[in-house]
Amino acid sequence: MSAPQAAARASIEMIGRLVAFPTVSRDSNLELIHFVRDYLKPFDAEVRLTHDDDRRKANLFATLGPRGEPGIVLSGHTDVVPVEGQPWDSNPFEVRQENGRLYGRGTADMKSFVACVLALVPQFMERSLRTPLHLAFSYDEEVGCIGVGRLIADIARAGIRPRSCIVGEPTMMKPVIAHKGKKGYRCTVLGLAGHSAYAPHGVNAVEYAAEAIAFLKAMARRHRDRGPYDRSFDVAYTTVHTGVVRGGTALNVIPHECAFDFEFRHLPGDDPEGLLRELTEHVKNKLEPEMRTVHPAAGFSIEPMSEIPMLNTGPENEVVALAQELSGSHDIGKVSFGTEASQFHRAGMPTVVCGPGSIAQAHKPNEYITLDQVARCEAFLRRLMDRICK
Secondary structure (H helix, E strand, O other): OOHHHHHHHHHHHHHHHHHOOOOEOOOOOHHHHHHHHHHHHHHOOEEEEEEOOOOOOEEEEEEEOOOOOOOEEEEEEOOEOOOOOOOOOOOOOOOEEEOOEEEOOOHHHHHHHHHHHHHHHHHHHHOOEOOOEEEEEEOOOOOOOOOHHHHHHHHHHOOOOOOEEEEOOOOOOOOEEEEOEEEEEEEEEEOEOEEHHHHHHOEOHHHHHHHHHHHHHHHHHHHHHHOOOOOOEOOOOOEEEEEEEEEOOOOOEEOOEEEEEEEEEEOOOOOHHHHHHHHHHHHHHHHHHHHHOOOOOOEEEEEEEEEEOOEEOOOOOHHHHHHHHHHOOOOOEEEOOOOOHHHHHHOOOOEEEOOOOOHHHOOOOOOEEEHHHHHHHHHHHHHHHHHHEO
8 A cells, every 4th residue: 555545544534533533622622632642652752831810721833843943834623613503414423424525613723734633743754853843723713713822822922933934724725815804792782671562761782783784794795895805815806704693581571681693704904993993983872872872881892802913925935935836836815714823823823824724614513624625735735744754
């Protein structure tokens, strides 16, 4: 059996192992992290764990090969989105292979990249690394890229200075050098409860929240229709999105409170603070005065929830040329979804995004990755071996 055939089988088996850990963001990822830590022990890996405040989750940062020199980081997140309410055809935490595809939660986003990296670690070590290879596996990426900040801070304190970073989010193995920034917010509307038969004597928090959401939708349409545009992105304009609404207790009760979560995914050069000001000025000048004629304490409050910085790696950077060489693609792209790449880049590690699978499969029922994409990821990693092994 040839080495590529053996690696393909090892990668598929490792994908199955990782998918079987149900690491939904709300739950612990420690079982998976401890599995990876123990898997790396025979390879003389230097492993660092950084935990969340409750010590229910952890990042893992491992160094293989020589120490004390600038190395390359291969990065991925370990958490996945929930499956509740989705019509899966099989157990989402058990990989199903069918018609050249591997089905399961996280196969595309993004356990297959992590699995391919781990499956090929024995070959990296057999060939003897002359440059450090760092593995960075994080928690809570899916809820705002929260965990990776602790990992980056920890390696900075330890004096570890990687030369570059490749984040293996699904890009169909094409190098991506830029993504939009994201700012997420929670808006809470306080009204005045009462009997719905006397609606004019109360302040309906749900209805005022709906007016604010409609204002956000109008902003979204304006950007869609009038820009500004950057046609190199897969969605060429800034998007405005409301994703969660909670409010009301019963139909015959005027709701006294409503909360909704919204986000801006903005192009470079488009100011998310300016977008937020548009909303707050509309609330202050239009909605709150009307609410307060009935109840002076009624009003809106808006709190930040999450932020993902923009990624904008210059095409002239050496990590871009490396990713093009390893992928066999001269194309470079820009995407609308956020990643941890921007945090690595801000920390002084020039970063690109390049990984197997399609983002179109992410977060969906019957999520899958094709075996062809797994093979392309393996080929990418073997070319990296040729670059950094003796």
